[in-house]
Amino acid sequence: MSILLMAGCDGKEKEAMLRLANAKAMYERNETMAAKNEIDTIRKYYPEEVKVMKETLLLLWKIELKEAERNMAYCDSLLPLRQAEAVALAKDFILEKNEYQAAGAYIHKQQTIERNVERSYIRCSVSETGELTLVSVYFGSAPINHTAIRISARSGLFASTVPIPHDGGQNYRFKDMGYTSEIVSYKGDRCTDAVNFICSNQKERLKVDYSGGKSYSIYMDENSKKAVLAASELAVALSDVSRLSKERNIAADKIAWLAEKLSPASL
DSSP states (O other), rough: HHHHHHHOOHHHHHHHHHHHHHHHHHHHHHHHHHHHHHHHHHHHHHOOOOHHHHHHHHHHHHHHHHHHHHHHHHHHHHHHHHHHHHHGGGGGEHHHHTOOOOSOOEGGGGOHHHHHHTOOEEEEEEEEEEEEEEEEEEEEEOOOOOOOOEEEOOSSSSEOOOOOOOOOEEEEEEEEETEEEEEEEGGGTTTTHHHHHHHHHHTOOOEEEEESSSSSEEEOHHHHHHHHHHHHHHHHHHHHHHHHHHHHHHHHHHHHHHHTTSTTTOO
């Protein structure tokens, strides 16, 4: 039938129809990327062939529908597994969230503030969407005005956080009963290197140097190192859940839009 239709066509139209037939064959073989490349060629070299361009658009919608359905199936298969993993990992954490917060933060049970009053230590938290925050807490008789930390092993290897200037928010300080507390929070990329270093050196004795002000150092205790590792694992699972959920919603919206465009009532 397609040969008969092309018999009465001029050279340009015939070329365009042959390419369209080739793209359709690729689509039927699930070679969607190759089919889209062929469609791009048709659009570039034969924009004046209105009939072919219309069929090309319909084919492109069919390809995108197939891809969206494939993406949705992938998310549906993997999302429950990652959700179950996140739930299992979260059992060692407490979700802290108040009525003013859109998203809460998971704090390891060993690192709650109540368990760590009046001491200098390193803690880690994870947002419900999987963003990590490393926190350096200082408690002492005099301020040190720190803005970052450097974590090192006996081998000489080390990793640092990105400095956070004193702003009263991510870096805040206060005095109480003659003692000074300083809490500096390093979110996301600002703590990635330090967190990865701690996770990769669980068996090492890790020294933490508070920097940006007066010299001050501590050594991470075993519970703190384990808590950071657990937080990192939870962050990966929660990030996957967040990403897969977004991708599924995008695929579902696209499927609905394309299904409407390709319905008999719209054609």
